[in-house]
Amino acid sequence: MRGMKTPREQLVHHVQNLERIEAERQAAAEDFSAALAGAKAAGFDPGTLRVVLRLRKLTPGQRKERRALEAIYLAALGMLEGDPLPDEARRRLDEEQQSRDMPGKGLSEAGSPPSREPKATPAPPPQLPMNLKDPEDARQEGRAAAAAGKRIYDNPYPAGDPCRAAWDEGWCEKKKSNGMDTPAAYQRRSKPPEKNDKDEKGAA
Amino acid sequence: MRGMKTPREQLVHHVQNLERIEAERQAAAEDFSAALAGAKAAGFDPGTLRVVLRLRKLTPGQRKERRALEAIYLAALGMLEGDPLPDEARRRLDEEQQSRDMPGKGLSEAGSPPSREPKATPAPPPQLPMNLKDPEDARQEGRAAAAAGKRIYDNPYPAGDPCRAAWDEGWCEKKKSNGMDTPAAYQRRSKPPEKNDKDEKGAA
Amino acid sequence: MRGMKTPREQLVHHVQNLERIEAERQAAAEDFSAALAGAKAAGFDPGTLRVVLRLRKLTPGQRKERRALEAIYLAALGMLEGDPLPDEARRRLDEEQQSRDMPGKGLSEAGSPPSREPKATPAPPPQLPMNLKDPEDARQEGRAAAAAGKRIYDNPYPAGDPCRAAWDEGWCEKKKSNGMDTPAAYQRRSKPPEKNDKDEKGAA
Amino acid sequence: MRGMKTPREQLVHHVQNLERIEAERQAAAEDFSAALAGAKAAGFDPGTLRVVLRLRKLTPGQRKERRALEAIYLAALGMLEGDPLPDEARRRLDEEQQSRDMPGKGLSEAGSPPSREPKATPAPPPQLPMNLKDPEDARQEGRAAAAAGKRIYDNPYPAGDPCRAAWDEGWCEKKKSNGMDTPAAYQRRSKPPEKNDKDEKGAA
DNA sequence: AATGCTCCAGCTGAGC
DNA sequence: GCTCAGCTGGAGCATT
Numbered sequence: 001m002r003g004m005k006t007p008r009e010q011l012v013h014h015v016q017n018l019e020r021i022e023a024e025r026q027a028a029a030e031d032f033s034a035a036l037a038g039a040k041a042a043g044f045d046p047g048t049l050r051v052v053l054r055l056r057k058l059t060p061g062q063r064k065e066r067r068a069l070e071a072i073y074l075a076a077l078g079m080l081e082g083d084p085l086p087d088e089a090r091r092r093l094d095e096e097q098q099s100r101d102m103p104g105k106g107l108s109e110a111g112s113p114p115s116r117e118p119k120a121t122p123a124p125p126p127q128l129p130m131n132l133k134d135p136e137d138a139r140q141e142g143r144a145a146a147a148a149g150k151r152i153y154d155n156p157y158p159a160g161d162p163c164r165a166a167w168d169e170g171w172c173e174k175k176k177s178n179g180m181d182t183p184a185a186y187q188r189r190s191k192p193p194e195k196n197d198k199d200e201k202g203a204a
Numbered sequence: 205m206r207g208m209k210t211p212r213e214q215l216v217h218h219v220q221n222l223e224r225i226e227a228e229r230q231a232a233a234e235d236f237s238a239a240l241a242g243a244k245a246a247g248f249d250p251g252t253l254r255v256v257l258r259l260r261k262l263t264p265g266q267r268k269e270r271r272a273l274e275a276i277y278l279a280a281l282g283m284l285e286g287d288p289l290p291d292e293a294r295r296r297l298d299e300e301q302q303s304r305d306m307p308g309k310g311l312s313e314a315g316s317p318p319s320r321e322p323k324a325t326p327a328p329p330p331q332l333p334m335n336l337k338d339p340e341d342a343r344q345e346g347r348a349a350a351a352a353g354k355r356i357y358d359n360p361y362p363a364g365d366p367c368r369a370a371w372d373e374g375w376c377e378k379k380k381s382n383g384m385d386t387p388a389a390y391q392r393r394s395k396p397p398e399k400n401d402k403d404e405k406g407a408a
Numbered sequence: 409m410r411g412m413k414t415p416r417e418q419l420v421h422h423v424q425n426l427e428r429i430e431a432e433r434q435a436a437a438e439d440f441s442a443a444l445a446g447a448k449a450a451g452f453d454p455g456t457l458r459v460v461l462r463l464r465k466l467t468p469g470q471r472k473e474r475r476a477l478e479a480i481y482l483a484a485l486g487m488l489e490g491d492p493l494p495d496e497a498r499r500r501l502d503e504e505q506q507s508r509d510m511p512g513k514g515l516s517e518a519g520s521p522p523s524r525e526p527k528a529t530p531a532p533p534p535q536l537p538m539n540l541k542d543p544e545d546a547r548q549e550g551r552a553a554a555a556a557g558k559r560i561y562d563n564p565y566p567a568g569d570p571c572r573a574a575w576d577e578g579w580c581e582k583k584k585s586n587g588m589d590t591p592a593a594y595q596r597r598s599k600p601p602e603k604n605d606k607d608e609k610g611a612a
Numbered sequence: 613m614r615g616m617k618t619p620r621e622q623l624v625h626h627v628q629n630l631e632r633i634e635a636e637r638q639a640a641a642e643d644f645s646a647a648l649a650g651a652k653a654a655g656f657d658p659g660t661l662r663v664v665l666r667l668r669k670l671t672p673g674q675r676k677e678r679r680a681l682e683a684i685y686l687a688a689l690g691m692l693e694g695d696p697l698p699d700e701a702r703r704r705l706d707e708e709q710q711s712r713d714m715p716g717k718g719l720s721e722a723g724s725p726p727s728r729e730p731k732a733t734p735a736p737p738p739q740l741p742m743n744l745k746d747p748e749d750a751r752q753e754g755r756a757a758a759a760a761g762k763r764i765y766d767n768p769y770p771a772g773d774p775c776r777a778a779w780d781e782g783w784c785e786k787k788k789s790n791g792m793d794t795p796a797a798y799q800r801r802s803k804p805p806e807k808n809d810k811d812e813k814g815a816a
Numbered sequence: 817a818a819t820g821c822t823c824c825a826g827c828t829g830a831g832c
Numbered sequence: 833g834c835t836c837a838g839c840t841g842g843a844g845c846a847t848t
Contacts, residue, residue, distance in 0.1 A: 007591030007655075008484040008580055014651040015485060018665060021647050025640040032633045039626040043619075045392050048273045050840080052281065053630060060285055067287065069252040076416040077256065077423060081264055083271065083290040087364060159363035160291060172416055183415030188249050211451075211795030212688040212784055218447040219689060222461060225440045232433040233826090239429050243422040247415075254827080257426060280620040281627060376620055387619030437825080441843080453800050456681045458824085460689065468693055475695065477660040485664065489672055491679065492771060494695040567696060567771035596657050641838070648837095662837095 061190050064088040072185055075172040080165040085152070092185040093152045093172070138163035142170025268292040269394050276389055279376040284369040289356070296389040297356045297376070342367035346374025472496040473598050480593055483580040488573040493560070500593040501560045501580070546571035550578025676700040677802050684797055687784040692777040697764070704797040705764045705784070750775035754782025 005013075040046045055063055068088035074080055075089075085093075138157060145154055145167070152171055157164035209217075244250045259267055272292035278284055279293070289297075342361060349358055349371070356375055361368035413421070448454045463471055476496035482488055483497070493501075546565060553562055553575070560579055565572035617625070652658045667675055680700035686692055687701070697705075750769060757766055757779070764783055769776035 006582075006584060007594055008583070010591070010654055011481060011484045011594065011656060014647070014654065014656060015661070015664065015668075018644070018647050018651065018661065019668065021640070021644045022665065025637070025644050028633070028637040028640040032630070032637050035626075035630050035633050039630065042622055042626065043387050044277075044390050044623060044626060045273055047392075047841095048270070048277050049627070049630065051274055052277045052283075052627065053634065055278070055283070056281075056627075056631065063283070064285060066252070069249055070255055073248075073252050073256045073419060074259070076419045077260075079256075079259070079267070081268060082292070084363060086287040087366070088286070090364070153364070155363075157363075159288060159359075159361075159368060160294070160357070162291075164363060174414075175416070176414060183247050183418070186248050186415055186419065188251075210786075210788060211798055212787070214450055214795070215452060215685060215688045215798065218443070218450065218452060219457070219460065219464075222440070222443050222447065222457065223464065225436070225443050226461065229433070229436040229440050232429070232436040236426070236429045236433050239422070239426050243426065246418055246422065248419060248422060251828090253423070253426065256423065257430065260423075260427065277623060280623045378618075379620070380618060387622070390619055390623065445844090451795050452685075452798050453681055455800075455823090456678070456685055459682055460685045460691075463686070463691070464689075471691070472693060474660070477657055478663055481656075481660050481664045482667070485668075487664075487667070487675070489676060490700070491698040495772060495774075496694070498772070561772070563771075565771075567767075567769075567776060568699060568702070568765070570699075572771060591655050594656050596659075645837080658837095 065188060065190050068092055069186070069188065072172070075169050078169050078173070080169050082162045082165050084155070084159070084164040085168045089185075090152045093175070095185070133163050135162045135166035139166040139170035139173075142167035142172075143174040144170075146171040146174035146176075263394075265394050269392060272296055273390070273392065276376070279373050282373050282377070284373050286366045286369050288359070288363070288368040289372045293389075294356045297379070299389070337367050339366045339370035343370040343374035343377075346371035346376075347378040348374075350375040350378035350380070469598050473596060476500055477594070477596065480580070483577050486577050486581070488577050490570045490573050492563070492567070492572040493576045498560045501583075503593070541571050543570045543574035547574040547578035547581075550575035550580075551582040552578075554579040554582035554584075673802050677800060680704055681798070681800065684784070687781050690781050690785070692781050694774045694777050696767070696771070696776040697780045701797075702764045705787070707797070745775050747774045747778035751778040751782035751785075754779035754784075755786040756782075758783040758786035758788070 036046050036049065039049055058066070064086075065088065067086050068091075071080070071083075071085050071089045072093065075085060142155070150171075152168065155164055155167045155171070157167055240250050240253065243253055262270070268290075269292070271290050272295075275284070275287075275289050275293040276297065279289060346359070354375075356372065359368055359371045359375070361371055444454050444457065447457055466474070472494075473496070475494050476499075479488070479491075479493050479497040480501065483493060550563070558579075560576065563572055563575045563579070565575055648658050648661065651661055670678070676698075677700065679698050680703075683692070683695075683697050683701040684705065687697060754767070762783075764780070767776055767779045767783070769779055
């Protein structure tokens with residue numbers, strides 16, 4: 001009869017049970033380490049793999065939000081370092097501004113993209129397809145655009161151009177607050193959608 | 205004379221010393237938590253702030269490498285989700301391919317950017333400056349470009365176009381190995397530059 | 409006016425603030441490590457010092473309870489290894505049994521300590537003051553005592569005698585449950601006394 | 613052929629592999645948590661169980677050393693709180709002293725155990741079998757004994773007597789250093805015996 | 817001296 | 833909402 005077991009017998013049973021299960025757990029942990037070491041031996045970076053695995057546990061919406069927030073913060077600190085804001089970040093920043101502008105009027109003719117064309121880039125052998133413009137000029141243009149009420153979408157520089165990120169940073173630097181005391185674009189919003197089983201991971 | 209102290213006196217001294225210093229450490233930790241809570245109260249996301257603080261401890265080169273590796277891995281997994289590869293990632297991917305093509309000959313006329321112009325986006329009200337093309341088509345184009353030996357720089361889609369990321373992903377998907385058993389673009393390279401005091405952080 | 413600061417300026421301020429405070433925190437952490445290294449250099453064991461520091465953060469009552477629980481569990485598993493139960497552990501074990509016996513009557517003449525005397529140990533040069541008895545016999549005696557309803561206090565062996573711990577283990581092994589389904593002696597009871605500032609540490 | 617896989621295919625494979633193994637790891641971790649919760653539901657203390665599990669991973673020798681070191685440190689800090697030193701701690705403390713005394717001569721007539729008998733304890737209802745002596749007196753006696761070159765084994769008080777621990781503390785407090793600058797009794801010595809498979813755990 | 821390993825403080829995500 | 837266990841990153845340590 002089980003209920004008659006002395007506390008000591010119960011304890012021994014639980015301890016043995018725990019030891020067995022913990023051994024399994026440790027074995028599983030070692031399997032994981034081994035797999036990671038295998039990936040490393042194949043030339044992949046373990047740290048980046050960990051990051052990727054963590055990201056894959058999130059929903060695409062959560063992933064986008066995180067990247068957007070991170071980029072917005074980095075832009076505000078002047079640390080974009082050549083990479084333009086992701087689209088989600090632009091959407092957030094613009095959304096906030098729109099909510100400010102909306103009551104009055106729609107934002108008029110936004111950015112007639114200046115006559116800069118991506119231009120040739122006929123044979124950019126090892127370099128990036130960059131133009132000759134100084135990114136600092138682009139940063140100043142971004143500041144001016146923000147001061148003039150232009151939207152973050154009005155960045156005229158093409159992809160791959162360091163000026164694009166510099167313009168973004170300049171815009172973020174000068175953009176006025178929308179009057180709200182809390183900068184909505186800097187906050188998290190999305191909630192993990194109630195943990196249903198149908199997983200919506202990124203494709204593999 | 206100090207050397208005459210008994211072991212017990214030494215121990216008591218060390219323990220008292222450690223307790224005092226640990227109290228200071230804990231006070232400092234609480235200060236940090238308080239500062240973070242203050243930032244949170246001001247509307248900023250604590251998690252993102254931690255990420256930013258960690259990134260700021262790195263050199264710009266290290267930051268770029270991390271972002272590039274992460275993007276390359278995500279691209280390979282089809283998880284770019286609308287954001288194109290950072291330039292550093294393109295440089296890495298192309299560098300590797302170049303080292304393969306180099307022995308034979310330079311890669312001929314790269315990508316005459318097809319006649320898609322960014323065009324229009326005259327008043328992109330709340331949407332991104334996107335075109336009407338299906339990103340899946342762009343992904344297929346990227347695959348074809350990789351199969352044809354095109355370079356990652358030959359992505360014809362402009363910034364802010366979801367097709368740009370899709371093309372990148374397709375290219376990464378089909379790109380052949382350069383024959384080396386270790387995918388150089390997937391590995392870390394840079395070393396922290398010997399820990400000198402002159403810090404080269406991003407601007408604040 | 410402070411409220412007019414743009415979100416970006418707020419962010420920059422918070423980040424700088426956090427970086428400064430985190431530098432202080434790290435400095436404090438390094439001070440602690442240095443102090444611990446100093447203690448180690450003086451011949452003290454860092455791991456044990458950490459344990460001691462943690463124990464000193466507890467109230468004496470909490471310390472006793474922890475040690476008692478740990479000893480009770482180890483006794484039940486036969487891992488006392490020569491050290492008898494602490495008094496607090498005896499009190500717990502006896503208290504539980506008393507609550508069982510109480511309804512009927514007081515426990516009669518407990519253990520007439522058998523005529524074992526510590527036996528002089530006139531000059532136990534490097535050994536412990538142990539007797540010649542086999543601890544296994546003592547363990548069996550403990551089992552018999554528990555079966556006979558003896559109390560844990562009735563252990564007849566003196567301090568420093570391995571038989572004392574063996575008797576305790578035997579007693580724990582055979583002791584019947586008090587009928588309650590939850591072994592009260594195996595559970596925590598005390599609460600940290602509401603965290604008031606007047607600290608009641610052990611003496612230093 | 614496997615070697616022909618593109619880096620991307622390798623990465624996908626590794627990531628899927630890692631995700632699968634990590635799922636197993638997490639499942640194992642949940643099993644463990646469930647088992648611990650079961651033990652808790654049965655009335656056992658999870659924290660103490662964790663401590664016990666960790667101790668059971670050590671060899672008996674390592675366990676003894678840890679307990680001895682901890683007790684020695686606590687004794688030096690006056691935190692024994694009623695529990696006397698474990699035998700291993702006495703052995704260490706005495707061993708050190710012996711090595712000091714050895715060159716000259718063996719320690720003469722050690723402790724003629726004074727005529728204190730455990731004193732019946734005929735029916736110690738809920739109290740411990742304590743005597744009427746003030747532990748502070750015993751502490752002072754311990755100090756005097758240490759000053760007089762007595763050994764730690766010479767503690768005259770019986771098990772279960774608070775005076776026993778007090779005498780130990782007093783002895784530790786006054787004991788002179790053996791002249792060596794490093795207190796050997798305060799240091800770790802034993803090495804985990806080379807990690808052979810034949811496990812020598814405590815009995816279960 | 818460099819490298820791998822082991823351990824610990826701190827952060828993250830769940831559970832009450 | 834808070835606590836708390838698991839995990840990660842980094843530092844210290846031993847080893848070659």
